[in-house]
Amino acid sequence: xxxxxxFLKQAIEISANNIKKGGGPFGAVIVKDGKIxxxxxxxxxxxxxxxxxxxxNAIRLASKKLNTFDLSGCEIYSSCEPCPMCLGAIYWxxxxxLHFAAxxxxxxxxxxxxxxxxxxxxLPFEKRSLKTVQFLQDxxxxxxxxxLEIEDKTxx
Amino acid sequence: xxxxxxFLKQAIEISANNIKKGGGPFGAVIVKDGKIxxxxxxxxxxxxxxxxxxxxNAIRLASKKLNTFDLSGCEIYSSCEPCPMCLGAIYWxxxxxLHFAAxxxxxxxxxxxxxxxxxxxxLPFEKRSLKTVQFLQDxxxxxxxxxLEIEDKTxx
Numbered sequence: 001x002x003x004x005x006x007f008l009k010q011a012i013e014i015s016a017n018n019i020k021k022g023g024g025p026f027g028a029v030i031v032k033d034g035k036i037x038x039x040x041x042x043x044x045x046x047x048x049x050x051x052x053x054x055x056x057n058a059i060r061l062a063s064k065k066l067n068t069f070d071l072s073g074c075e076i077y078s079s080c081e082p083c084p085m086c087l088g089a090i091y092w093x094x095x096x097x098l099h100f101a102a103x104x105x106x107x108x109x110x111x112x113x114x115x116x117x118x119x120x121x122x123l124p125f126e127k128r129s130l131k132t133v134q135f136l137q138d139x140x141x142x143x144x145x146x147x148l149e150i151e152d153k154t155x156x
Numbered sequence: 157x158x159x160x161x162x163f164l165k166q167a168i169e170i171s172a173n174n175i176k177k178g179g180g181p182f183g184a185v186i187v188k189d190g191k192i193x194x195x196x197x198x199x200x201x202x203x204x205x206x207x208x209x210x211x212x213n214a215i216r217l218a219s220k221k222l223n224t225f226d227l228s229g230c231e232i233y234s235s236c237e238p239c240p241m242c243l244g245a246i247y248w249x250x251x252x253x254l255h256f257a258a259x260x261x262x263x264x265x266x267x268x269x270x271x272x273x274x275x276x277x278x279l280p281f282e283k284r285s286l287k288t289v290q291f292l293q294d295x296x297x298x299x300x301x302x303x304l305e306i307e308d309k310t311x312x
Contacts, residue, residue, distance in 0.1 A: 004289075005291070012292060012295050015296065016299045019303055024303075024312065044248075044312050045312050050215060050225040050227070051249075053248075059206060059207055060207060063205050064205075069205060070206070079299065081281075083248075084243070084277055085244025085245050087241075087276075087277055088241025089241050091272075091273045091276065091286065092269070092273075094206075096287065097286070097287040098287070100290055101290070102293055102299075106293070106296070113248070117247045117248075121277060130247065131252065131253040132253070135161070135257065136165065136257040137257050139257060140168050140235045140262070143172045143258075147175055147266055147267075148266055148267070156180065156200050
């Protein structure tokens, strides 16, 4: 039976091969019950999708394959520590465990903004470099009220 | 010419209509040069994609429409403060400005994990509720080294 090391090595191999295909140096593998459900690289530049990081791609693939938005029981192996976008996706997908190799400082040293985005997210929105404004809060809260009143909704 | 209030109101309207379509109570609109490029709701449950939040969907649509992973010059209007996944995506997409209505506490009160995920991301990985392990760092760093040595790569 394959072990954690095998799966993480596979994610790193994908990251290496992905460079040759014109993609970014990142790979991810999702495993359930010892079987690989999804294995893919980053495709931001070759699909023109800024959200197409390896982990996001792998989560989308695994969800499609398992026909559910709930990946409980799955583990993810990522060649690099997930950025906040991907880490958020891992939480939303309810993945059980994360295994990673390089860290966000390594990513920064390779020219990626992961560490910067981690710092930004930690700031109150008024202090972020991304210009941010809030208004119409009461209008939006009314929609949440309606949502809470629905009895037969699909929660996630 | 439409104003910020109009665009944010439209995002909130989408969130309200989205509930009727079986989606979550969230909507987002992306605008460039005063024109709407993408306007869409959350589709996590009806497409079985845990990453399909309104902002992620809107960023994917806008990138496809403009044929680029770089949404510089665009602004995003979101019915709710983006979760860390979506905020990360906004940074990666290089969107200029974020306008939002409800906040992460409102989202929490409506049953969504946004505030929890914000807290988790802020912790060192050893202290998160998501089980996380790191190994094979040197193997992955070698791939970054290869990446840095490529001269004609598409950076992002």
